[in-house]
Amino acid sequence: MNLISSKKFGLSARHTLALILLFTVPHASADWQLNMREGVTEISRAVYDLHMVIFWICVVIAIVVFGVMLYSVIYHRKSRGAKAHNFHENVYVEIAWTVIPMVILIGMAVPATGTLIKMYDAKEADIDIQITGYQWKWRYQYLESGVDFFSSLATPAEQINNEAEKTDTYLLEVDNPLVIPVGKKIRFLITANDVIHSWWVPDFAVKKDAIPGFINESWAVAEKPGIYRGQCAELCGKDHGFMPIVVEVKSAEDYEIWIKQQQLAQEQKAKSAQKRWSLDELMVTGKEVYGKSCAACHQANGEGIPGAFPALKGSPIVQGDPAAHIDMVLNGKAGTAMQAFRDQLSAAEIAAVITYERNAWGDALGDIISPSHIAKMKQ
Amino acid sequence: MSTSTEQVISSESNTQDIHHGPAKGISRWFYTTNHKDIGSMYLWFSLIMFMTGGCMALMIRAELFQPGLQFIEPDFFNQMTTMHGLIMVFGAVMPAFVGLANWMLPLMIGAPDMALPRLNNWSFWILPFAFSMMLMTFFMQGGAPNFGWTFYAPLSTTFAPPSVTFFIFAVHMMGISSIMGAINVIVTILNMRPPGMNMMKLPLFVWTWLITAFLLILVMPVLAGVVTMMLMDIHFGTSFFNAAGGGDPVLFQHVFWFFGHPEVYIMILPAFGVVSEIIPTFARKKLFGYSSMVYATSSIAFLSFIVWAHHMFTVGIPLAGELFFMFATMLIAVPTGVKVFNWVATMFRGSMTFETPMLFAIAFVVLFSIGGFSGLMLAIAPADFQYHDTYFVVAHFHYVLVPGSVFSIMAGVYYWLPKWTGNYYDEKMGKLHFWLSFIGINITFFPMHFVGLAGMPRRIPDYALQFADFNAVSSVGAFLFGFSQLLFIYNVVSCIRKRNQASDEVWEGSHGLEWTVPSPAPYHTFSQPPKVD
Numbered sequence: 056m057n058l059i060s061s062k063k064f065g066l067s068a069r070h071t072l073a074l075i076l077l078f079t080v081p082h083a084s085a086d087w088q089l090n091m092r093e094g095v096t097e098i099s100r101a102v103y104d105l106h107m108v109i110f111w112i113c114v115v116i117a118i119v120v121f122g123v124m125l126y127s128v129i130y131h132r133k134s135r136g137a138k139a140h141n142f143h144e145n146v147y148v149e150i151a152w153t154v155i156p157m158v159i160l161i162g163m164a165v166p167a168t169g170t171l172i173k174m175y176d177a178k179e180a181d182i183d184i185q186i187t188g189y190q191w192k193w194r195y196q197y198l199e200s201g202v203d204f205f206s207s208l209a210t211p212a213e214q215i216n217n218e219a220e221k222t223d224t225y226l227l228e229v230d231n232p233l234v235i236p237v238g239k240k241i242r243f244l245i246t247a248n249d250v251i252h253s254w255w256v257p258d259f260a261v262k263k264d265a266i267p268g269f270i271n272e273s274w275a276v277a278e279k280p281g282i283y284r285g286q287c288a289e290l291c292g293k294d295h296g297f298m299p300i301v302v303e304v305k306s307a308e309d310y311e312i313w314i315k316q317q318q319l320a321q322e323q324k325a326k327s328a329q330k331r332w333s334l335d336e337l338m339v340t341g342k343e344v345y346g347k348s349c350a351a352c353h354q355a356n357g358e359g360i361p362g363a364f365p366a367l368k369g370s371p372i373v374q375g376d377p378a379a380h381i382d383m384v385l386n387g388k389a390g391t392a393m394q395a396f397r398d399q400l401s402a403a404e405i406a407a408v409i410t411y412e413r414n415a416w417g418d419a420l421g422d423i424i425s426p427s428h429i430a431k432m433k434q
Numbered sequence: 435m436s437t438s439t440e441q442v443i444s445s446e447s448n449t450q451d452i453h454h455g456p457a458k459g460i461s462r463w464f465y466t467t468n469h470k471d472i473g474s475m476y477l478w479f480s481l482i483m484f485m486t487g488g489c490m491a492l493m494i495r496a497e498l499f500q501p502g503l504q505f506i507e508p509d510f511f512n513q514m515t516t517m518h519g520l521i522m523v524f525g526a527v528m529p530a531f532v533g534l535a536n537w538m539l540p541l542m543i544g545a546p547d548m549a550l551p552r553l554n555n556w557s558f559w560i561l562p563f564a565f566s567m568m569l570m571t572f573f574m575q576g577g578a579p580n581f582g583w584t585f586y587a588p589l590s591t592t593f594a595p596p597s598v599t600f601f602i603f604a605v606h607m608m609g610i611s612s613i614m615g616a617i618n619v620i621v622t623i624l625n626m627r628p629p630g631m632n633m634m635k636l637p638l639f640v641w642t643w644l645i646t647a648f649l650l651i652l653v654m655p656v657l658a659g660v661v662t663m664m665l666m667d668i669h670f671g672t673s674f675f676n677a678a679g680g681g682d683p684v685l686f687q688h689v690f691w692f693f694g695h696p697e698v699y700i701m702i703l704p705a706f707g708v709v710s711e712i713i714p715t716f717a718r719k720k721l722f723g724y725s726s727m728v729y730a731t732s733s734i735a736f737l738s739f740i741v742w743a744h745h746m747f748t749v750g751i752p753l754a755g756e757l758f759f760m761f762a763t764m765l766i767a768v769p770t771g772v773k774v775f776n777w778v779a780t781m782f783r784g785s786m787t788f789e790t791p792m793l794f795a796i797a798f799v800v801l802f803s804i805g806g807f808s809g810l811m812l813a814i815a816p817a818d819f820q821y822h823d824t825y826f827v828v829a830h831f832h833y834v835l836v837p838g839s840v841f842s843i844m845a846g847v848y849y850w851l852p853k854w855t856g857n858y859y860d861e862k863m864g865k866l867h868f869w870l871s872f873i874g875i876n877i878t879f880f881p882m883h884f885v886g887l888a889g890m891p892r893r894i895p896d897y898a899l900q901f902a903d904f905n906a907v908s909s910v911g912a913f914l915f916g917f918s919q920l921l922f923i924y925n926v927v928s929c930i931r932k933r934n935q936a937s938d939e940v941w942e943g944s945h946g947l948e949w950t951v952p953s954p955a956p957y958h959t960f961s962q963p964p965k966v967d
Contacts, residue, residue: 087903088888091820106817113807120778121800127781128796132788133718140783143720152775153768160764163814168757170816175753190593215896217502225501226898250589251683253748253823257889262819264749266684267588268677271750288748288823288891290582292589293509296894362575363509363595392593 092257095279095304099260101170109163116159174260177272180242182235188245188252188265188287190392191294191351194399195233198244202317205399206231207347208297215297227284230347232301236310237280245271248394253289256302262288277304292392293363294351328402328430334410334423341411344404349412352392357416364392368416377422380409381432402430455957464559467551468957469536472558474854476533477847479561481923483525484840486569488916490518495878495912498905503896511895512580513572519583523701524608525565527835530843531704532557532615535643538850539619541948541955542637544964545626550618557614564607571597582893584694587675587686591667598668602661609654616650619643628963634725635966637946641728642707645735649696649703652739656693660686684749691742699738702802702834703731705842706773709795711946712849713777716792717784718943723776730769730776737766747818756815763813767806774803789941790864794845797837797872805833808883823893826886832879841871844922851929852936856954859929863921870918877911 093103131137187194192207209228213219222228235241245254247265255262259275277283285300305313332340346355349367353359357368367373372380384405387395396405403426413422456462456471466472494514497505506514536554540547548554571578576595579585590598623636623644636644663686666672673679675686706727714721721727743751743759751759777799786792808830812821821827852858881904886892890901897905936953947966951959 087884088900089884091887092889102816102820105814106811106820109811109814109817113810117803117807120774120803124778124781124796124799127778127784128786131717131782131784131786133785134787137783137785139718139785141719142783143722143724143780145723148779149723149726149772153772156768156771160767164761164764167760167814167816171756171760172753174816174819175756215503217504221501221899223899226896250593251586255823255891257820260816260819262748262822266677266749268683269750285889286891286894290512290586290589290893292593293512293580295512296508296891296896360509362577 094258094260095277095281095283096259096275097278098170098174098275099258101173102260105167105170108166112159112163174273177242177274179240180274181239183242183244184233184235185244185246185270186233186254186265188247188249188254188291188298189394189399190249190292191287191298193233193252193254193298193300194248195231197314200314200318202314202321203398204231204317206233206301208294208299210297224284226297227286227299227301229299229301232282232303234303234305234310234313235277236307237277237304239307240274240276243273243275245273249392250291251289252287252291252298254285254300255288256283256285256300258283258285259302264289277302280304280306324401324403328406328426330426332403332406332423332426334414334421337407337410337423338414339407340404341407341409342415344400344408345411345415348396348400349408357412367412373412377409377413377424380413381405381424381429384409385429385432397433402426402433405429405433465555467547467555469540469548469551469554470854470955470957472548472554473533473536473538475558476529476536476561479558480526480530480533480843483521483529483565485919485923487518487521487526488919490514490521492912492916494518495909497895498897499909500906501897501899501902506895508895509577509580512582512893513578515893516579516582516585517568517572520568520579521565522835523583523697524605525561527701527839527843528612529561531643531646531701531839532612534639534704534708534843534846534850535615535619537854538948539622539640539643540626541853541951541959542640542946543623543626543631544628544947544960544966545622546958546960548618549621549626553614554618557611557618560607560611564604564611567600567607568604571595571600574600584690585664586690587664587667587683591664591675594668599665602665605661606658609658612650613654616647616654619647620651623647628960628966630966634728637707638710638721638724638727639704639707642703642710642731645731646700646703649700649735649738653693653696653700656689657697660689660693663689684746687746687749688742691745692739694745695742696735696738698831698834699734701839703735705798705802705839706731708842708846708849709777709798712791712795712845713780713799715849715941715943715945716789716795717781717786719780719784720945721776722779722782723772726772727776730772733769734766737762737769741766744813744815744818747815748822760813760815764810767810767813770806774799774806787942789848790859790861790868791845791849793865793868793872794841794848797868798841798845801833801837801841801875805830805838808833821886823891824886825882825890825892828892829879829882829886832882836879837872837875844871847926849941850948851926852940853948853951853953853955855930856936856952857929857932857934858936859925863925867918867921867925870921871915874911874915874918878908878915879911881905881907881911 183198185196196203206229245265247267252265263271263273283302287298352364359366385397406424406426406429409424574597579601581590663674673681741763744763885901
């Protein structure tokens with residue numbers, strides 16, 4: 056169809072390509088972004104400037120070298136009657152094109168070293184946040200104020216599977232963003248729980264690997280309130296492409312209010328374990344938690360992925376003694392992708408999800424795991 | 435070359451053919467110790483692997499044509515990126531250069547064969563088994579390796595599918611094959627030269643292969659070591675890469691990249707050699723700065739051992755380490771620049787024609803340089819914090835590997851094919867293949883620079899909407915490049931089958947011993963050492 060139309064209207068190859076794209080990429084938000092973002096920190100701007108300087112140096116060298124080459128290709132061709140000259144050595148030329156690049160390189164190295172030294176100065180921060188990479192979500196712990204939560208992808212599966220229209224923040228949206236105040240030096244202490252991840256926010260020019268068992272440091276002072284988005288940058292397994300990072304930079308006052316709200320919400324969550332839950336309540340909450348925390352591996356239908364992730368449906372742990380089941384969820388299984396959910400979920404959520412697993416998929420054991428029981432086990 | 439030597443060669447090889455020609459049937463290929471047979475087998479093997487890895491690349495590009503998941507699941511996508519990388523590096527590019535070395539080193543230095551012919555047979559025949567084992571993992575429970583071709587621990591140990599053990603043994607076998615091949619190359623070059631051919635008279639392809647062989651012997655055992663440590667961690671309870679047991683996941687990366695960085699030069703130094711043979715032939719002018727080319731190649735090889743951590747700028751190495759690896763990496767630009775300047779100076783005031791090998795060689799110089807420029811940008815550690823693990827890196831290494839290594843292999847095949855088969859290939863089709871590849875490759879890989887800078891991480895099966903346009907363009911280019919390789923296969927096959935007798939010199943400006951033997955090169959050549967002035 057494209058071919059026909061391009062013939063009919065006599066369009067150039069470029070137009071044809073544009074036409075093809077127009078028909079085949081209906082979702083494209085039409086920004087052909089070419090370059091790195093300048094970002095919103097002093098460091099990110101310094102990095103951007105370095106990037107542009109090196110880029111233009113490379114462009115100039117390329118023009119000179121390829122220019123000489125193109126000249127030879129055009130003028131020194133046999134079909135133009137060019138006769139080959141006989142020179143094949145010249146010490147002075149060789150020295151010149153060794154020394155000149157050296158000088159250019161030194162010119163590049165000086166500003167790069169300065170920027171790097173600044174990047175490595177992580178001392179005297181106002182707020183410390185520990186960031187832990189999990190397969191496939193992030194955990195943020197505010198060391199001073201005790202706020203502690205997980206942050207995972209908020210894009211619904213229907214959008215990923217092309218069953219719903221994709222929104223502008225497709226794959227770059229989370230349930231709980233990291234919130235930081237504007238103009239304050241934030242130190243990120245970055246580590247991981249399972250495999251290596253990498254925490255990257257392009258607008259801060261912060262990218263640091265999250266390595267299990269080790270803590271890396273990085274820092275940023277965001278100069279403008281707003282929402283900044285990034286992604287995990289180190290291959291970390293199946294859903295590596297689906298663990299974005301969202302940072303919300305708020306004014307100092309808004310940040311204080313937010314911290315208070317978080318602390319309050321955490322207290323309430325702890326209390327909810329003490330109330331009595333019915334089977335229906337547990338099943339509803341359980342299904343929600345299962346979808347968020349378990350379905351990525353064990354699948355929504357509980358059948359897992361053979362060879363990679365075991366099925367829960369009909370599994371001896373799910374059908375057997377509840378104590379073993381609770382132990383598995385709380386403490387995980389060492390040496391596998393099964394994480395310890397002790398810290399990730401509240402007592403009520405763990406009780407709900409275990410109850411759900413034991414009653415969904417037609418197994419219907421009728422077991423009720425009470426949140427207060429889990430709360431005791433967690434201590 | 436004096437005419438008397440030529441007569442000696444041809445009469446000698448004729449009598450040899452009668453008494454000691456190739457065996458008949460399939461056993462010829464199993465039992466052969468002939469460098470030409472083994473060279474051909476390496477090249478065919480590499481072509482099969484190139485097409486296999488290419489199909490995987492096309493599956494990746496099909497999935498990335500649009501945002502959202504269309505064709506393959508994320509886990510299978512990871513298997514595709516992993517196996518594409520492993521197969522292209524270890525199955526396509528490396529064996530292709532060994533194939534060229536097998537065919538050409540004895541012919542270029544006037545030796546009757548490789549120094550260790552039986553070892554030669556063995557090093558080839560290990561490969562089909564190694565790659566069968568590796569491809570077999572697709573049919574195992576949990577699927578093929580899915581942790582990237584760099585297989586970082588602990589994703590490749592504690593969290594790997596069970597097939598990782600087969601992957602480890604496959605890597606061991608490839609390593610053994612490479613080491614034996616490298617020993618053979620070194621022994622051949624150092625011992626089998628005819629009287630009068632001193633080291634500074636070696637053709638540049640021979641020189642670059644000599645240096646490459648030393649790199650191989652030095653780093654393949656390191657690769658073997660790192661996969662053995664993985665094996666121990668997985669099956670025997672050690673904790674090399676597990677912090678909980680006192681190990682360190684970053685140790686894996688140090689050991690891997692100590693192998694990995696020289697490895698990327700193993701894939702490009704022979705390419706420098708091929709191009710340094712081709713450009714003088716079609717510029718009808720001697721290579722500019724022969725000795726500086728030799729020294730530059732040696733410097734690049736040396737530097738390759740002290741730059742490995744530039745792949746790890748974001749793992750949290752101390753400032754001093756970061757600075758050292760940044761400076762050392764930037765330094766590589768100097769000898770690499772010397773090589774490019776020498777090639778341009780060779781073309782300058784030459785008398786150029788543009789047959790297919792020359793087109794590929796010129797494209798090599800331009801596009802490899804573009805890969806070099808992005809490499810220089812990546813060397814700048816602070817900027818690398820933004821580039822690292824994005825499509826900018828993918829663009830960079832594909833520019834040095836595809837229009838770099840792969841184009842040089844194709845240039846070499848077109849260049850020497852008439853000598854191997856005795857027939858000229860179809861020049862028109864060769865040029866068409868070149869132009870389609872050249873255009874396809876740039877459409878595929880150039881936009882990757884843009885999406886990388888805009889923030890798209892590598893190794894993801896699905897992406898945010900702002901990357902959609904350029905990804906669609908890349909996919910179109912990939913299919914164009916992929917399918918135009920069918921022209922190459924057709925051209926090679928028909929060159930073997932149809933008669934279009936090539937002269938002994940093949941090219942007007944050809945130079946070197948390989949052009950003094952008849953076309954096609956007889957089964958045995960240089961039974962008597964040639965005279966070298």
